[in-house]
Amino acid sequence: MFNAKSLLLALLLAAPLACKPPFNPKTYPSADKLYQVALVEYKARRYDNAAKAFEQLTLDLSARDPRLPLAYYYLAQSQARNGENLLAAGTYNRLIDAFPQDSLVDDAFYLSGLAYEKEWRKPQLDPTYGKNAQTAFESLIGSFPDSPFGPAAKKELDRLDEWFAEKDYDTGYLYLKRKAFDSGIIYFKDVIRLHPNAKKTRDAYLRLLESYKAIRYTEDARELCDVMRKTYANDREVLKQCGPAPATPTPTPTPPPTPPPAT
Numbered sequence: 001m002f003n004a005k006s007l008l009l010a011l012l013l014a015a016p017l018a019c020k021p022p023f024n025p026k027t028y029p030s031a032d033k034l035y036q037v038a039l040v041e042y043k044a045r046r047y048d049n050a051a052k053a054f055e056q057l058t059l060d061l062s063a064r065d066p067r068l069p070l071a072y073y074y075l076a077q078s079q080a081r082n083g084e085n086l087l088a089a090g091t092y093n094r095l096i097d098a099f100p101q102d103s104l105v106d107d108a109f110y111l112s113g114l115a116y117e118k119e120w121r122k123p124q125l126d127p128t129y130g131k132n133a134q135t136a137f138e139s140l141i142g143s144f145p146d147s148p149f150g151p152a153a154k155k156e157l158d159r160l161d162e163w164f165a166e167k168d169y170d171t172g173y174l175y176l177k178r179k180a181f182d183s184g185i186i187y188f189k190d191v192i193r194l195h196p197n198a199k200k201t202r203d204a205y206l207r208l209l210e211s212y213k214a215i216r217y218t219e220d221a222r223e224l225c226d227v228m229r230k231t232y233a234n235d236r237e238v239l240k241q242c243g244p245a246p247a248t249p250t251p252t253p254t255p256p257p258t259p260p261p262a263t
Contacts, residue, residue, distance in 0.1 A: 007064035012078065014120030015228045018041065020169070023046075023048070023049040023052055023053075024052075025037075025038075025052050025053045025055075025056035025057075026056065031057060031060040031061055031065075034053055034057060035053075035057060035061075035067055035071070036160060036208045037053060038050055038054050038057060038071075038074065038150075041053055042054075042074055042077070042078060043080075044244035047078040047079075047081040047082045048076040048078075048082065050074065051073075051075060051079055051082065052070075054071045054074045054075035054078060055075055057071040057075075058071050058072055058075060058094075059191070060117075068098075068099075068102070069095055069102045069104050072091055072092075072094055072095035072098070072099075072171065073092075073095060073104050073107070073108070075091050076088045076089075076091035076092045076095070076108070076111065076112075076115075079091060079110075080111070080115055085115040085116070085118045085119050086115070086116075086119060088111070088112070088115045089112045089115035089116050089119075089132070089136075092108040092109075092111055092112035093108070093112055095108045096108050096112075104145070105144075105148070106140055106144040106145075106147040106149055107149065107180070109136050109137070109139050109140035109143070109144070109149075109153075110136070110140050110147075110149040110152065110153055112132075112133075112136045113133045113136030113137040113140070113153065113156060114156070115134070116129045116130070116132040116136060117129070117130065117133040117156065117159075117160065120133065120163070123163040123164075123167045123170070124167065124170065127163075127164065127167055130160055130163060132159050133156070133160060134157065137154075137156050137157050137160075138157070139152065139164060140153050141153055141157075142174070145178040153211070155211040158197075161195050161198055162195075162199060164194070164195060164198075164200050165191050165194075165195035165198030165199070165200040165201060165204075166198075166200050168187045168190050168194075168195075168201040168204075169187070169188070169190075169191050169204050169207075170201060171185030171187045172184040172185075172186070172188045172190075172191070172207060173207060175187065176207055176210065176211055179214075181211045181214055181215050182215075183208070184211050184243070185208060185211050185212075187206065188204045188205075188207050188208040188211065191204035192204050192208070202232060202235065202238075205224070205227075205231070205232070205238070206241060207229050208224060208235060209221055209224050209225065209228070209241055209242070210241075212224060225241075225242035225243075226245075228241075228242055229242055229245050
């Protein structure tokens with residue numbers, strides 16, 4: 001009896017929810033009313049409903065309506081809160097393309113970069129989304145040098161640089177282990193050339209030296225060690241692999257010229 005009463009009570013409580021129709025933005029009589037409802041849904045953290053409402057508003061509001069850029073912005077925000085990062089990045093880009101002079105554009109550049117970056121979850125994965133994030137952050141810094149998002153964008157670029165360096169290094173290391181030295185050398189050189197400040201760059205130098213030694217590129221190894229000693233002057237591993245710098249030979253003093261014989 002107790003179980004039956006509990007089940008009946010649960011059904012009665014769930015009935016109003018089951019009867020509630022799904023949110024439909026097209027049922028609202030005007031864009032003004034829908035905009036108000038969309039903001040209410042967003043502030044209530046009902047992001048699915050908010051996304052539907054703001055998506056509809058991007059179609060219903062006129063191109064000159066000052067709320068249209070905000071509709072794109074809140075649509076992207078709702079998509080991001082729902083974990084739909086690629087959709088959010090695309091919506092931010094729609095805002096940028098449609099309203100390049102709007103005050104929300106620097107926000108959109110930064111937030112689209114974050115959305116793309118979240119989709120590149122590991123350095124080992126395809127870096128396409130990381131490249132998209134890099135482009136967004138660089139566009140923000142280049143187009144809006146005084147933006148309050150600038151310092152944060154620079155930090156994200158540094159983080160991406162570390163990931164790009166790690167990906168190239170791992171690829172080069174894989175070739176090195178397979179004794180495909182020439183292919184590995186290409187990737188190690190890319191780490192050194194493209195990511196000079198990354199943490200993996202020092203390791204790339206060491207693996208490049210290892211590759212040169214393996215294929216007996218003696219002159220290349222010697223020149224690389226000259227660079228490594230200057231770049232990592234106090235690094236024990238560098239000194240171990242390269243040894244101390246060769247002593248500079250003392251130049252032989254030039255004797256003074258012999259005076260001409262007296263006449």
